[in-house]
Amino acid sequence: MTRFIVRRILSMIVVLFAISVLTFLIFQVIPNGDPAVRLGGRNSTPETRQAISKDWGFDKPIYEQYGITMKKIFTGTVVSYSQQINVLDEIKRDLPATFSLAIGAGIIWLAFGILFGVISAVRAGRFTDTSLTVVALIGVSTPVFLLGALVLWAFAYKLQIFPAGGYVKLSSDPWGWFTHMILPWFVLSVLFIGFYSRVLRSNILDTINEDYVRTARAKGLSERRILIHHVLRNSLIPVVSLWGLDFAAVIGGGAILTETVFNLGGVGQYAATSIEQLDVPPVLVITMLGAFFVVVLSAVVDVIYALLDPRIRLSG
Amino acid sequence: MRGEERNVVSPEGIPTGPTWTGKFFLGADSNGRDVAVRLLYGGRNSLEIGFIATAISVILATIIALVSGYFRGAIDGVLSRTMDLIWAYPVILLGIALGTALSLGGLDFGLFTVSGSSLFIPAIIIGVVYVPYMAKPLRGQVLGIREKEFVEAARAQGAGNLRILSQEVLPNVASSIIVFIPLMIANAILLEAALSFLGAGVQPPNPSWGTMIGDGIRLIPSAMHLTLIPGGMLVLAVLGINVFGDGVRDALDPRAEVRIEH
Numbered sequence: 001m002t003r004f005i006v007r008r009i010l011s012m013i014v015v016l017f018a019i020s021v022l023t024f025l026i027f028q029v030i031p032n033g034d035p036a037v038r039l040g041g042r043n044s045t046p047e048t049r050q051a052i053s054k055d056w057g058f059d060k061p062i063y064e065q066y067g068i069t070m071k072k073i074f075t076g077t078v079v080s081y082s083q084q085i086n087v088l089d090e091i092k093r094d095l096p097a098t099f100s101l102a103i104g105a106g107i108i109w110l111a112f113g114i115l116f117g118v119i120s121a122v123r124a125g126r127f128t129d130t131s132l133t134v135v136a137l138i139g140v141s142t143p144v145f146l147l148g149a150l151v152l153w154a155f156a157y158k159l160q161i162f163p164a165g166g167y168v169k170l171s172s173d174p175w176g177w178f179t180h181m182i183l184p185w186f187v188l189s190v191l192f193i194g195f196y197s198r199v200l201r202s203n204i205l206d207t208i209n210e211d212y213v214r215t216a217r218a219k220g221l222s223e224r225r226i227l228i229h230h231v232l233r234n235s236l237i238p239v240v241s242l243w244g245l246d247f248a249a250v251i252g253g254g255a256i257l258t259e260t261v262f263n264l265g266g267v268g269q270y271a272a273t274s275i276e277q278l279d280v281p282p283v284l285v286i287t288m289l290g291a292f293f294v295v296v297l298s299a300v301v302d303v304i305y306a307l308l309d310p311r312i313r314l315s316g
Numbered sequence: 317m318r319g320e321e322r323n324v325v326s327p328e329g330i331p332t333g334p335t336w337t338g339k340f341f342l343g344a345d346s347n348g349r350d351v352a353v354r355l356l357y358g359g360r361n362s363l364e365i366g367f368i369a370t371a372i373s374v375i376l377a378t379i380i381a382l383v384s385g386y387f388r389g390a391i392d393g394v395l396s397r398t399m400d401l402i403w404a405y406p407v408i409l410l411g412i413a414l415g416t417a418l419s420l421g422g423l424d425f426g427l428f429t430v431s432g433s434s435l436f437i438p439a440i441i442i443g444v445v446y447v448p449y450m451a452k453p454l455r456g457q458v459l460g461i462r463e464k465e466f467v468e469a470a471r472a473q474g475a476g477n478l479r480i481l482s483q484e485v486l487p488n489v490a491s492s493i494i495v496f497i498p499l500m501i502a503n504a505i506l507l508e509a510a511l512s513f514l515g516a517g518v519q520p521p522n523p524s525w526g527t528m529i530g531d532g533i534r535l536i537p538s539a540m541h542l543t544l545i546p547g548g549m550l551v552l553a554v555l556g557i558n559v560f561g562d563g564v565r566d567a568l569d570p571r572a573e574v575r576i577e578h
Contacts, residue, residue, distance in 0.1 A: 026414060138555060140558065141502065141555040149536055261533070287406070
C-alpha cells in the first residue's frame with residue numbers, strides 16, 4: 001500500500017511536470033504570441049513592450065521563464081497576462097460551478113449508464129436491447145454543444161421551463177441552482193450514458209458465460225441475485241475505472257463545451273477564454289489541475305477495487 | 317427556376333429560413349450566404365478533415381505501436397511516456413491549445429509550410445491528439461505477438477526485424493487497426509466540429525459543419541434552421557459511420573474501445 005501510494009505520487013509529479021512543459025512550449029513556439037503585446041495592448045510602443053518584457057522576464061531564456069512561472073504558481077501569486085488577475089483566485093471562483101456540473105452529471109451518467117447497460121444485456125437481442133442500442137448510438141454521435149443548443153431552445157426559449165444558462169450559487173438559492181444545473185447535467189451525461197451502457201452490456205454478456213455464473217445458477221440462486229452479486233460485481237470494474245477518469249477530466253476543465261453552451265462560468269470555460277487570448281498562466285494551472293485530478297481519482301478507483309475484489313493487487 | 321426574388325434575410329438582419337426553391341434552397345445565414353452551398357462545401361471540409369486526421373492517427377499509431385512493442389527497451393520507454401503524456405492531457409484542451417496556437421502561426425516543416433488558415437492544421441492536430449488512443453492498445457497486442465512461436469520461427473529462418481514486423485506482426489494486428497478506423501473517423505469529425513465551434517478549428521470564411529453550427533447557435537431563438545441543418549447532417553454522418561463501425565467490429569470482433577471526448 002505504501003509502495004503503491006509512493007509510486008503514484010512519483011508518477012503524478014512526472015506527469016504534472018511534463019504537462020506543464022508541454023503547455024508552456026505550445027504557447028511559446030507560436031510566432032506572434034509575444035505576451036508583451038497582450039499585456040501592453042496592440043497600440044503600445046516598442047519601449048513599453050520592452051519594459052514589460054523586462055518586468056515579466058519574457059526576455060529571459062525559455063527554461064528560466066518556465067521556472068519563474070512555476071514558482072509563481074506554487075507560491076499562489078500567478079496572474080493572468082490578459083487581465084492580470086490572480087489565476088488561483090479566479091479558478092477558486094469558478095470551481096463551484098464545475099464541481100456542481102461534474103458531481104450531478106457524474107451521478108446521472110453512472111446511474112443511467114448502469115441501468116441501460118443492465119437492461120440491454122438482460123434483454124440482449126430483443127426489441128428493448130435494439131432500441132437502447134440505437135438510442136446509445138445517437139447519443140454518442142451527437143456533439144454536446146449541438147445537443148445543449150437544442151435543449152436550451154426547447155426548454156428555455158419555447159417551453160420556458162428552465163432558465164437559459166448561467167450559474168446560481170447553491171448557498172444563495174438552492175432551487176435556482178438546481179433549475180440552472182438540470183439541463184447541463186443531462187446534456188453532459190447523454191454521451192457518457194451511451195458509451196457506458198455499451199461497455200457494460202458487452203461486459204455483462206462476457207461474464208454471463210463464466211463457470212461461476214453457471215455454478216450459481218446450479219445452486220438455485222435467483223436470477224436477480226446472480227445478476228447483482230455475481231455478474232455485476234465483476235462487469236462493473238471497467239465502467240467504474242472509466243468513470244473515475246471521465247469524472248476527473250470534467251473537473252479538470254474537460255467539460256468546456258457544456259460549460260460554454262450553458263455559460264456556467266466554470267473552469268473549462270475559463271480555460272477556453274484563456275486559450276483564445278493566448279493567456280498561458282491560466283491554461284497551465286488548469287491543465288495541471290486536470291492532470292492532478294485524473295491521477296488522484298484513478299488511484300482512488302484502484303484502491304476501491306482492490307478493497308472490493310481480493311483478486312486485484314495494487315501495482316504502480 | 318427564375319421565381320420571384322424573396323428576402324432570405326429580414327431587414328433586421330435575421331435569416332428567414334429555407335425557400336425550398338432552387339436558389340437559397342435552405343435559406344441564407346446572417347451574412348446572406350446560401351446555406352445549402354455552405355452545407356455541401358462544409359460537409360466536404362468536415363469529412364476531409366475526419367479522413368485525413370484518421371489517416372495521420374492510424375499511420376503514426378501503427379508505427380509507434382510496432383516499434384515500441386516489438387523493440388521494447390529505451391525506445392519503448394520514450395514512446396510510451398510520450399503517449400501517456402498526450403493521454404493525460406484532456407483531448408479538447410490540447411486540441412484548442414494547438415488549434416489556437418497554430419491557426420495564428422501556421423506550421424513550418426522546413427520542406428513545405430502550412431498556412432494558419434489551411435484545413436490541414438485541424439486535420440494534423442486531431443490526428444496527433446488521437447494517436448495514443450490507438451497506439452496504446454495496439455502496443456499491448458504487439459507485446460503479446462512478439463512472444464509467439466511463429467515470430468520465433470521466422471527469426472530462426474533468418475528473417476530480419478523489418479520482415480518480421482511487416483510479414484508476421486502487422487498482419488496479426490491488422491483486424492484491430494481496421495476496427496479502429498471507423499471509430500477514429502467518427503471521433504475526428506466530432507472533434508473537428510467541437511474545435512470549429514470554439515473557433516480553434518476550421519478558420520472562417522472556410523465553412524465546416526462545426527463552424528456553421530457555431531454561427532447558428534448565436535441566432536438560436538430566431539433562426540433555428542442555421543443550427544438544425546448542419547447539426548442534422550453532422551449527426552447523420554457520424555451516426556452512419558458509427559453504425560458501419562459497429563458492423564465492422566461485429567465482423568472482426570477484437571475487444572477494441574476508443575475513449576471519447578466530452
